[in-house]
Amino acid sequence: MKRPVLLVLPVLFCTASAFAHHGWSEYDANQPLKLEGTIQESGYVHPHGFVVLKTPNKTWTAVLAPPTRMENRGLAKEMLAPGGKATVEGYPNREKPEEMRAERIIINGKTTELR
Numbered sequence: 727m728k729r730p731v732l733l734v735l736p737v738l739f740c741t742a743s744a745f746a747h748h749g750w751s752e753y754d755a756n757q758p759l760k761l762e763g764t765i766q767e768s769g770y771v772h773p774h775g776f777v778v779l780k781t782p783n784k785t786w787t788a789v790l791a792p793p794t795r796m797e798n799r800g801l802a803k804e805m806l807a808p809g810g811k812a813t814v815e816g817y818p819n820r821e822k823p824e825e826m827r828a829e830r831i832i833i834n835g836k837t838t839e840l841r
Contacts, residue, residue: 753817753827761786761826762813768806770796777806777831779814788814788828791840801831801838810834 763781775790790796793803806812813832819825830839 750827752820754820755817757818759818759826760813760815765806765808765810765812767808770803770806777812779812787825788816789825790828799838805833
């Protein structure tokens, strides 16, 4: 009787982790942000890419889309190179004042929709 339980547990853990991963409610959609700055660091990684953006007033971590979505929409890894300029539009994290969820990113005049 223990075998069925052992088979079900991995499914439950995967399901819980999927729900935890997509917790977009932690971002405040009532407080839209538009930040312009210099990319200090970037990650073209799963589950979501990111850029660390230095603005005149603060340094932000912007959570981007998964790499496959960014690539399919024309945002190549090279476009996120440190030292480049970017504009990021999105929403601030409710509990992490230095983090935002990016809806779009503009680099060299090219807008990429991320959601």
